Amino acid sequence: MRIGILGTGNMAEALGTQWAGAGHQVLFGGRSPERARALAARACGKAGTLREAASFGDAVLLALPHEAVAGTLRELGAADGALHDRLLIDCTNAVGPGFRLTTEGGPGAARAIADATGARVIKAFNHLPDTVWRLTPPAFADGPVAVPLCGDDEEALRTVAALVRDLGCAPLRAGGLDRAAYLEATTAFLIGLWHSGHDPRTLLPPFEAATA
Numbered sequence: 001m002r003i004g005i006l007g008t009g010n011m012a013e014a015l016g017t018q019w020a021g022a023g024h025q026v027l028f029g030g031r032s033p034e035r036a037r038a039l040a041a042r043a044c045g046k047a048g049t050l051r052e053a054a055s056f057g058d059a060v061l062l063a064l065p066h067e068a069v070a071g072t073l074r075e076l077g078a079a080d081g082a083l084h085d086r087l088l089i090d091c092t093n094a095v096g097p098g099f100r101l102t103t104e105g106g107p108g109a110a111r112a113i114a115d116a117t118g119a120r121v122i123k124a125f126n127h128l129p130d131t132v133w134r135l136t137p138p139a140f141a142d143g144p145v146a147v148p149l150c151g152d153d154e155e156a157l158r159t160v161a162a163l164v165r166d167l168g169c170a171p172l173r174a175g176g177l178d179r180a181a182y183l184e185a186t187t188a189f190l191i192g193l194w195h196s197g198h199d200p201r202t203l204l205p206p207f208e209a210a211t212a
């Protein structure tokens with residue numbers, strides 16, 4: 001598969017390196033050509049501009065800070081349909097000071113991106129830090145990491161599920177794009193707990209106990 005990545009930071013590197021290692025063609029697009037080239041060299045991918053990444057291949061990973069997303073999409077011509085119908089994977093977290101969602105009171109990040117682009121948006125990979133996505137494979141003692149996917153387009157969901165399996169993780173269908181805001185809020189909650197030194201895994205009962 002051909003995968004364009006918008007961004008050359010931590011998430012771009014963590015996921016792009018894994019996908020390149022799994023045999024996909026990955027193009028890293030950044031505002032800095034030097035950083036894109038350096039990352040492409042490390043990850044065995046190609047380097048390009050944000051515009052080139054947005055139009056590259058079968059899927060595009062949006063790996064930019066939330067506050068940079070709207071402006072970047074405008075520059076890419078989203079309003080003129082440049083990303084219409086493209087498969088866009090949104091791993092962003094709109095988490096501001098106090099671990100509050102900066103999207104509070106409005107549509108969630110993934111919904112806003114879908115509305116701005118007309119892309120087939122799948123929310124995924126936002127719920128864990130890049131250090132986990134760099135593990136080969138991302139797994140803990142009780143098995144591979146489960147990756148919640150929220151989206152409305154069946155073909156896009158199947159494609160992202162395959163990319164999840166390529167990491168050695170387990171895709172978890174978590175509902176339509178209307179559920180993405182809950183995943184975003186859950187992640188903000190988790191980040192807050194981690195930063196306060198708490199282990200959220202201790203909050204959760206075994207499945208059988210929760211559903212008895």
Ligand SMILES: NC(=O)c1ccc[n+]([C@@H]2O[C@H](COP(=O)([O-])OP(=O)(O)OC[C@H]3O[C@@H](n4cnc5c(N)ncnc54)[C@H](OP(=O)(O)O)[C@@H]3O)[C@@H](O)[C@H]2O)c1
Pocket residue numbers: 007008009010011012030031032035062063064065066068071072091092093094095125126127128129130131
């Ligand atoms: N890191 C994590 O553990 C993690 C986990 C889950 C989700 N996320 C989410 O994933 C997204 C990316 O996070 P990250 O950790 O990869 O960030 P990062 O390491 O800071 O990288 C951000 C990338 O976005 C680019 N960028 C920043 N502002 C820009 C602008 N105005 N226009 C164009 N490009 C811009 C940066 O380019 P320059 O290098 O030129 O500055 C860099 O390539 C964020 O939304 C974050 O919340 C992060």
